[in-house]
Amino acid sequence: MRRMSFVSQLVMLIVILLICLGFFSLIGYGVAILLFDLSLEELQLASNYKAIQGLKIVQVFSSLGTYLAPVIIFIYILKEKPVQFLKLKRGINPFALIVVGLMVVTFFPLNGLIAEWNMALPLPDVLTQYEAQIEETIKRFLQMPTLGDLIVNLIVIALVAAVAEEVLFRGLIQKMILEKTQNPHVAVWITAIVFSGIHFQFSGFFPRLFLGVLFGYIFFWSKSLWYPIIAHFLHNGITVVLVYIYGVEALEGMAADAESGSQLAMTIGATLVFAALVVHFYRDYRKETVPLEVGPHSDGSSVNGP
Secondary structure: OOOOOHHHHHHHHHHHHHHHHHHHHHHHHHHHHHHHOOOHHHHHHOOOHHHHHHHHHHHHHHHHHHHHHHHHHHHHHOOOOHHHHOOOOOOOOHHHHHHHHHHHHHHHHHHHHHHHHHHOOOOOHHHHHHHHHHHHHHHHHOOOOOHHHHHHHHHHHHHHHHHHHHHHHHHHHHHHHHHHHOOHHHHHHHHHHHHHHOOOOHHHHHHHHHHHHHHHHHHHHHOOOHHHHHHHHHHHHHHHHHHHHHOHHHHHHHHHOOOOHHHHHHHHHHHHHHHHHHHHHHHHOOOOOOOOOOOOOOOOOOOOOO
8 A cells, every 4th residue: 555546546446346246256156056056047036945045155255256355455466464454463352342242232222223214214216126126135035944044144144244344344445545534534434334335225324334333433443353343243143143033024023113112212221331332442442552554654654543
């Protein structure tokens, strides 16, 4: 990142991303078709259990091609070391990890309200139809009749997504924007907007946006990518487990009752605890971190933590 302008870096990253996405997606479709003896049409329609399993393989390869592989290639082109560049070298403080886990759990009720509000926003007919198709695919994806299906979904939806997405968004994009703007808040929020927007699911844009903001500040304060990766994994993993236990319809019913008196009181209480945990993490665990160096500037200075 030292000898290239921000625009040059961005163009190079997009080109690498598009190439990797196409290449890995083709591999994913090929593996799924051969492994499950499916036609391309069956796989795309995802109309039966076997096709859904094949689609999960495509999802893994697509995630690797969209988020992880481009970053690794990008870093090597810059002649940097991936582990050091992505802030994966730092150890994990177990107490900080507990705080991060509690933050994720206590943020669920508030983000559920945000999700309900977001879903109530009117959309054009074209987007409404698109959203309905996406929602139907997600519901099929989350069908877990066996424990094996739960484990597969935890790997695909929680583990792979958490690692790959955090590497791209917090590990690289947030870092690039921070170097360009030298403003951590701008870097966190712009990255969160891109993070939410790239999923192309408008009915879930705002809850995903605020999750991205949470992950972004956790990364900036801790100077370790392990914390947002684990936070992301916990969020997705808890969601998958809840769907496995209760089912999608039951969870949607719970979300619809979020504005009832008891649910609203629980949301307010959880939000207060969440806010206290965020303040605690900011005050206590950023003190243990080293400055975040994202590359030298023309005056020889670097961007550090607050």
